[in-house]
Amino acid sequence: MxxxxxxxxxxxxxxxxxxxxxxxxxxxxxxxxxxxxxxxxxxxxxxxxxxxxxxxxxxxxxxxxxxxxxxxxxxxxxxxxxxxxxxxxxxxxxxxxxxxxxxxxxxxxxxxxxxxxxxxxxxxxxxxxxxxxxxRASQSEILARMAQLTRREQEVMEMVTSGLSNKEIASRLDVSAKTVEAHRARVMEKMEAGSLAELVRMAIICSGTTTPAVE
Missing domain, CATH: 3.40.50.2300 (Response regulator)
Incomplete structure (x- = not known):
């Protein structure tokens, strides 16, 4: 049939x-x-x-x-x-x-x-x-990657995926743009994101969930 x-x-x-x-x-x-x-x-x-x-x-x-x-x-x-x-x-x-x-x-x-x-x-x-x-399997995998981020890296990821520029993030966190760039690079590496669009997609998939940060 x-x-x-x-x-x-x-x-x-x-x-x-x-x-x-x-x-x-x-x-x-x-x-x-x-x-x-x-x-x-x-x-x-x-x-x-x-x-x-x-x-x-x-x-x-x-x-x-x-x-x-x-x-x-x-x-x-x-x-x-x-x-x-x-x-x-x-x-x-x-x-x-x-x-x-x-x-x-x-x-x-x-x-x-x-x-x-x-x-x-x-x-x-x-x-x-x-x-x-x-x-759900994809979400679990992404959450596992997010758990590897430090609290500051999670903050940077949230701001980056919200559309803020490095300069705007630096101003909000009261750090240098170079420091933000370093955090952003580590976020991309730990999240295994090949592009900003992919990182945004991951953030959307996991929206509404909370992940403990690495201290």
Whole structure:
């Protein structure tokens, strides 16, 4: 069912649905598309089995006995599980599906659904998951480099990436422009940045995070 461009898509599809027949049907459909799948009869069973960090996406029935799909979404948020969520919903559950989307679900598919529509949504979710993982790995690597900067070097990096010139930085820090140039050179070296644009990109990726400075 998939074309050649989908062959590199990886990750497991986690199906959470209390309907045994639906779980079996979804397993067959997803496996027929060459994807790995694991099914769960309840949200609680999923949470007991899943460990953070697994690559994949979540296919979730919005209305289930016990813990509902919306409640599971809340639990995922609390546990910092960032797997993309696709909601499967009946006609009477549209309002709940919309609420789930507002809570972070990537898509919702109405029953009865077209197989290819569902598979395309799953592929998109797996591509998003892979991209998010790559981004988080990149951020971790950049933060590790930033941790090597002294406090003064971090200050210089922040000012440089804010668009200040060496002269303006020197004035703010009450040091010579030559000293700023030396700090800037060390920042570029430690951050492994080949250009100012690359350094700015790193700063954007790590915006909102804090990194202890080397004293």
């Amino acid at each position: 998939s074309d050649s461009s989908d062959k590199k898509i990886t990750g497991k599809v986690f199906v959470v649905d209390d309907d045994e027949a639906m779980r079996s049907s979804l397993r067959w459909l997803i496996e027929s598309d060459g994807l790995e799948v694991e099914t769960f009869e309840s949200a609680q069973k999923f949470l007991e089995s899943y460990y953070p960090g697994q690559a994949g996406c979540l296919l979730l029935d919005v209305r289930m006995p016990g813990m509902s799909g919306l409640k599971l979404q809340s639990q995922l948020e609390e546990r910092e599980i960032r797997a993309p969520v696709i909601i499967i919903t009946g006609h009477g559950d549209i309002a709940m599906a919309v609420k789930a989307m507002k809570a972070g679900a990537r898509d919702f598919i109405e029953k009865p659904f077209d197989d290819e529509v569902l598979l395309k949504a799953i592929r998109r979710a797996l591509v998003v998951d892979a991209a998010q993982r790559e981004s």
